Amino acid sequence: MDSMNKDKGYIVTHTHWDREWRYPLWENRMKLVDLMDELLGILESNKDYKAFMLDGQSVMVEDYLEVRPEQKDKIIDYVKKGRMLIGPWYSLPDLYPIDGECLIRNLLRGIRYSDSLGGHLKVAYESFGWGQTAQFPQIYKGFGLDTVIVGKNVSKERAPESEFIWEGPDGSKVLATRLGQHARANFFMNAYIDIMYGKPYLSDEYKYDWGNMGTIYHQADEESHHTDYVKLQYTEKMHEERIKDAIDLAWEATNDTNVKDHRVLMDGSDSTTPQPMITDVINKANEIYEDKEFIHSTLEEYTDKLIEVLDFDKLKTVKGELRDGPACSCSANALATRPELKILNKRVQNSLLRSAEPLSVIGTMIGMDYDTNFIDIAERYMLLSHAHDSINGVTQDKTVDDVKYMLNQALEISEVINNKACKQLVKQIDTKDFDSKDILLMAVNPLGRNRRETVKVYIDIPREEQIWDFDIQDNLGNILEKQVISRKEEVVPVDDMHSRPWPFYIDRYCIYMDTGVIPAGGYKVYKVVPKTHFNRKALFWPEMRKSKGNEIACSTNTMENKYLRVKVEPNGTISIINKETGKSYTNLNYFEDTGDCGDYWIYYPPYNNKTFTSLGSEARIWVEDNGPLSSTIVSEVIMKLPAYSYRPDNGVMGDSKRSEEEKDICITSYYTLKKDSKKVDIKVKINNTAFDHRLRVMFDTGIDTDYSYAAGHFTVDKRPITPLKDKNGEYYPEMQTLPMQNFIGLSNDNDGLAVINNCLSEYQVMDNQEKTIAITLFRSVRNIICTEFRSAGVFSHQMGGQSQGVLEYEYGIYVHEDSFENSDVFDIADRFNVPVRLVQTCKHSGGYLPLEKSFYMIEPSQLVMSAFKKAEDRNSFIIRIYNPTNNIVEGKISINMDSVVKEGYITNLNEERENRIEITEENNVHVSVAGNKIQTIELVLGGNNE
Template sequence: MSGKKINYIIPHTHWDREWRYPIWKNRMLLIEFMEELLEILDTNPDYHCFLLDGQVAPIEDYLEVKPENKAKVDSYIAEGRIAVGPWYTLPDLYPLDGECLVRNLLKGIRVSEKHGRCMKVGYNSFGWGQTAQFPQIYNKFGIDFIICAKKVSKDRAPESEFMWEGPDGTRMLTTRLGDNARANFYFYTYLYGKYGINCLSGEFAYHPRLSGMAVHNAAAGHADEDFFMVSSKMNYEKEWLEKGFLDTEKGTEDTVAKDNRLYLDGTDFSTPHPELTDMLQDLKEIFPEQEFMNTRLEEYAEKMHEIIDKDSLKTVFGELRDGPSCDCSGNALASRMYLKLLNKKAENLLIRKAEPFMAVNFLLGNGYESGYLGKAWDYMLKAHPHDSINGVTQDKTADDVEYRLNQAVEMGQVLCDHAAYGVIRQLNFGDEHEGKQALVVFNPHPFEIEEVCKVMAATPREDAVWSLEAQDMYGNRLKTQEIMRDEKSFPVHDMEARPWPYAADRHEFYVETGVIPAMGYKTIFLEPKSRFSRTHYYWMEMRKSEGCDICVSDNILENENLKVTVNFNGTMNMLDKAGGEVYENLHYFEDAGDVGNYWAYYPPYHNQIYTTLTESAQVWCEDNGPLSATLGICYRMMLPAAGFESKCGVYGEGKRSEEKKAFEIVSYITLEKGAKSLKVRTVVENNVENHRLRVAFPTGIQAETVDTAGHFCVDKRPAHPVKDQNGEFYPEMRTLPMQIFADVSDPHRGLGIVNSCFTEYEMKDDQTLYMTLFRAMGNMIVTWWEAVGEFPGKKGSQLQRKMEFEYAIYPHKGSWEEAQVYAEARKINTPVMIYQVIGGKGGSLPLEQEFLRIDSKNLQVSAFKKSEDRESLILRVYNPTGKVIRTQIGLNVPGFKAGRVTECNMNEEPTEITCAVTDNVWETEVGVNEIKTFEIV
């Protein structure tokens, strides 16, 4: 082979667990695929390696129904002939929390190794955009070569190979592949060699004489389903290979490694290519000066490290998500929005609450429900494949994803309760408080907080309690604000007896918590304030007021920090008292037509865009008092009932319908005592089709950038469009991903929208910040440019359902860092947990306790959990700011003493860096945009 040009041919398939077809149809296709692959490996020793798409979940799926083949499959994985991992499934990146990407790799590596071997290449040809922190993430998993797609443009990376630099400065050798990326050899050589036609042209159309026998279920209920080939052409023509490979070669001319080229032979649901080794042998005869190798990706990666002068490569910075939006599936972020809302709920329960408090229980000696947590994560991770989480599927598949996420949510809540019970069981109420009614409030944040909580507490019916008062363990009175009361009978579950009946009066009220310790808890005691007669109709006790209610007039909310005035059209003017800044006409809704597909937003020709600015809104006071006040705002629009797509841009009118429907949006705005942000809960019962709904915030801030929470960093993106050399840009690429906040600021003031619901934003040139609530569109699955599956009778993608969105408007001084916007966003995503305790007894834990404290609010906790492989804990933090953070981290769990704290990589393998620990406290320095993982023994 010396001196020859080497062509590395990697056969693969892009295998979605579910996409064009629901999961069990795909499972049958997977069985057929795996049976063919195993037969090839059994009979053809020259077939060296098949790449199973950088994931391992298909192996689990196959062995679930074919367990008898486990030994054979595992042996081929161990030999390297089937390459799996490092991913577990193939997630979309931007709709997910960054920690979910880490967990996917953690599980993918371990499951792959359990089956024999894990591929250690950063293979992400499936991502719909590539997150900025991938170089650091892969590096901290021991991976040093990245294959990416969808996408970095040729303008940013004119050569296929480049150095990708993340926000923390980590640089990684990366390739964007050639034209048609993961399908370059498959499209031009393999398919042309079989059929003698250009598969990217109009010539590529089904004809039985060309391709084989196809079958369609002809029953009426299956009318929209695909045809399936049951007898395919299985040979190729040697004389067609030369042209096919020369065309393939042209697609890789951007490589700097001209004599070492990578060709990927596969596409969506492609076969193991049984003809491949014969094709390669024929290609060697046709091109005797070249070598054609079927090998593993690692071998190609090692060669690239060996021959490429990395200093000569161009460096590409930050996220790889270049337009147009159809090339990076850029507008799928708001499709099937109900799945994203459920996923965020599951993430917050599992990552921010269940795991940390289970970790605390582990340190308290109460055990750690690893199996239960693992099952919850399994449900959630299997909802994260890119087609699944975005719902770019048939309705049945989206229903399956919704089911998995609902299981993860349910299990997350059960785990939160279980962890809380473990702590509460050990509380020492002592003689003074034993048997009293109590509330135990858990703070999931590594910093102290003060909250106003809405509580539902029950008192024995025979006590006839009318109102309650609250105090802390020191006897300090805590304010309450009554809402309502009613009767209810509860079963009290008891493993040692039948459920006990408990006849109670239920009280709904707000209570101020006072300071709750960092990632800890606080006990609040409830005492009867007054009682009543259950048979006394008149007169019931009259309420009293101190005259400091937050709703000071019919349309105004005001506390120590903010004054919010609701205008006639439902917009709000907000005064930030700390800086004296006024923000006007915040929070109106914009509705536009959407006749695009799942992946890209297309406005209809003759688009009609409506707003709530010109309509009067109905405003009412929902509740009011000194702790919390809520105004309801009902916005009404008359919207086109549907929209009509212009197929291929020319078939059909492409417009919104003439028929209109009344469309309502209800927002509940809540201001609490001491709050620096205004909470909003928006409820939409969608009854129209083919539209995009957004909420708008005119900031009035001349900002050059928009700062948004990303994956382990804050993405700082231009506030104005980046134009090409012709002065043009893609408008749909101004709609950009976000996690839990988007913030605009100048040196003096800023406005943040913190949320647990939004996935994308757009900043307009008039300084208005838009958040997308959802996109509703038709159900069309684009399997190929000229082959689409349409399901006009299935309306799930039109989102004809009720959806709720929770967010807050946070005006502040200075930048997001100075205002600690991240901490404000964490609070809305992860509110406190509150439990009523009746009959508390003597235990070992104090009534108030801090468990984990981090002195800097800008240092974010990504994970606090038990390690995957050892009897230790893992704490992962990251610094999203532009400055080095030096801080102390303290664990204060009674009875626990940290024997050793060691830095480890993301794969939880210890490094040689240990931390000096004194009284369970250690100091750390976390660099700009650095992720650090600690193991606590």
């Protein structure tokens, strides 16, 4: 048959490479070096070997060159020739535990690093995320990527054919393909293994045959005997008699394609090598088949052909996120494993992206250099931590320790940058009108909106001043309300790089204070004004405290301000009355515990399960602090829970139940209500002493609605509360636990309740009369790694996955009177995640800034800022905003600085300029942002050169 008339199979050889998963970082690095050394040898010696794809990422090359820097020129040569395909990603992140801005940063870094080596893959290869976020079509198009390979998971019900149009919430559309059965591993598992070993992978024949499969190596000492065996000799040889049946199986696995005569056959899997004999297999297959031709190819070559021959009018359109069940197909329940990683990561994101970068931009407006290298290092540590197995901690304990190390480095660097910017502000403020003994405070607001807060601040007063009480005065002379919590003598060091540290003898006051309005993207200065003094030597009759009788806690279990009445119930829950509407909410913040004998990736309750609630508990309740600005009431409950669960292997082998042995788990909830707040802040401490269980916090909202609203990536994910059922009326219960960013809420036209958080990732809204919001605090699971579906890496001596010890969470219950669309939930969530920064200083010379100033502002509050940073490739600055509503929002970005904004541009997400925009004489940029649209704006500030 003429070659032109033959069906064509595009065999794409690749690897899926986890930087750290089954093995810790450096053990895996050694394997990576072996892979890359082998690949370079193959590319040099075999001219028929078309190309090898490095999993859609570029950090593999960076890691390799750290060990083999002498190979850089070879890699550049092969990347430029298209024989080594890298990028567009930097690392392979899991999507839902991380902020949407981090996905953009990952692609920005990945594309630039790949291009520095010769180019990046022009296909959005995304086979790694455990579900795909709804805004991916818009994100990918923002980087010029119009064809997407989707991984876990879109069902055949939604996408009967492999190819479909994927549409995001803003209307962006891309061509997507789910590849077919076994997706990225189809040809490798169905054909290559069978051909090279004579054993079909999915058959019972596929097992290690002692003595007949080459030399092996295994550590046999007590410390390391649990590790995997390793083959030292590779025993592949071509079994020509297997070629036809094996390739037919791989071919048939792609039958769902719309293009029957052009099919992609993905040849690779987890940690697989370049397969040096693949070209021999292809040559032999072309001798055998008369109706098909096989070529060693690339994804770009295949997708180019796909776009050429597809009838786009016949493709089905799939909208929104791709996260269909079952849970094992998209690792759906890993969001709640190893919670300490998710909590730490959110701290890093808030510190780096939402504070350090905007404050660094402000710093440049007053003469500070933008610390590009420091920020780059912090960002790299953060992005390396986002690899899907890493951020979820579905690894050995040592790897979790490594990820914590990277996140802690990113956090420390971010805080150093924050402090440098605040120091620069302090130095540039004009304080000449103050006295040398005046104690000054500065409140810094990194957010682009005005805010007024009740904050906790520590004020240090020189001990010799003998001050007992004082006022806080703003720059206009207004006395601000305060609430004293404690007073204590301290001696603290004053660091001096030109000398030894100076001892500073102080009285340290801890107070709450009303900040008044702090300008958007700016700061405000206050002065401590002494009121009364005291005799430090007096042993009797200290200065007595006074009260105006307006404390927020009106009893040991009740708090009230002008908006809310909050009661701590005998079982430790709270009830809230919205005084403006009369609406009441009960059974808020109770706890549900159930068995979990699943693994890192899926929640699997035992058959003979027992689910417990704290509603029947008797709480210890006390007032922690109380005053006119803030009150905290604490409840402590102890839940007696099964000590562990019995795990049935494969669902049938062994007992499946929770133990009769019990453990006491102490849960302490700190409820704080502040003056003029519609939000109850909650801090929870849990001492987890049990194994194999899932603990959730519950809120009975009573709100009549059919949908939940969760903060997503550049959008609000609106999801039905009633489970979507298949044609048989069935659904997967484990898929009802869903991802969120910093809030989850329910609302209707006249009632709304949202749980705001800075540390949580997974929720479920129960389809019950109470419309209960259930938020997973943690899943305690055993350290079992799914090396291969019949064999596992079992690390029974590693207990990190059980999340033992004290875990702490912070969140808040926010009630509002309107639908979500008309509320300010995003603004409240931003403030909760990005606190005011507080600094103490004194009079100094040389400053010129006023005592209160805004450097930038974004209006209205419906426009959410995700980035304000230096541009990647130019000496200008990027502001990224998005509109999470469904309506067009007209807005304004104001830059308040002495010199002008010289130029402004709309760019794509890759920061390539698209349109020039007008800058008004007042340094304002007017924007019109469509619903669910991300808009990136480049500003060239005065005094900067491109």
